[in-house]
Amino acid sequence: MYITTYFILILALVTMLVQCPGGGGGGGGGGGGGGGGGRGGGRREPCRSRACEVVESIFSIIIAVCFFCALLNCIVGCCCQLRAGRPSRANADFIHQSSSENHNLERDPFETGVWSFRYYQYGKWHGFYRLPLTFDRYLGKVTGQGKDDVGDFTVDGIFSSDNLRLALTQSYVAGTGDPKENLGHTSIIQTTWNSKNNQFEGR
Known part of the structure; x- marks a missing residue:
């Protein structure tokens, strides 16, 4: 501006x-009819x-x-x-970092099924949205796909049952949803289990 x-x-x-x-322009002609001087007066040269x-x-x-x-x-x-909002640590480093919070270990939160999520942007919450997730406990990986107000996306990530941490890579599909917000970009989401609220929280 x-x-x-x-x-x-x-x-x-x-x-x-x-x-x-x-320069003023060419004056009138000297002899003949005397009318040649009319066109020159207002002309300007560069x-x-x-x-x-x-x-x-x-x-x-x-x-x-x-x-x-x-x-x-x-x-x-x-x-x-x-x-x-991009985290400063890699997903692998994040999930292996221990948490000082006392977790409720009576229930393992990493369950395959339909999850719900929301995110905070532009001064307000967006969601909730449905997100089917599949957890592979042997590999410690999670995959899924969903849709929000930005567009369609896929997710893949890793998790730690010991530290109750979940890290996802969210990849938007270009050409879907809001063309102003969906740049076909990738977002990193790193969350930690909050036993008091019974949900994963992070950014």
Whole structure:
């Protein structure tokens, strides 16, 4: 917004500076009918002075700088959006990290079936959504697929029955759901079992 405002102001200023006076135009013809002088008076020639060349060079540099700043701002914004909420640890490191919370071990939460989930974004909760998950206790892996307000997705991940931690990689299918939000991107979800709320919680 600020870049656009500055650009408009600079454009108006440079436009006024570039409009230097031109050569007046060809006067009337000397003999004959005497009518040849009518078309010349209001014509302007392009400004070719050294001052105009300097102003045009400055104007070109300003346009290039504004374009570069706008492009850089767009790239940084996209990167921040894609990295927002991304965990700092790898999934394998996360699930093997012990938790200080006392877990309720009377019930193993890693059960194959239809789960429900929600997520927090843009200042509000989204969901709940249904998510069928299949747990392989021998390999310690989990797979599934579902759909939310962003689009269709698949999930695969790993879990730890000792630490009661679940880490998922959520991959959205491009061309489904909301075209503004679904970039065909991948999200990392790392959660820990909360025995008080009887649910997995994390980000």
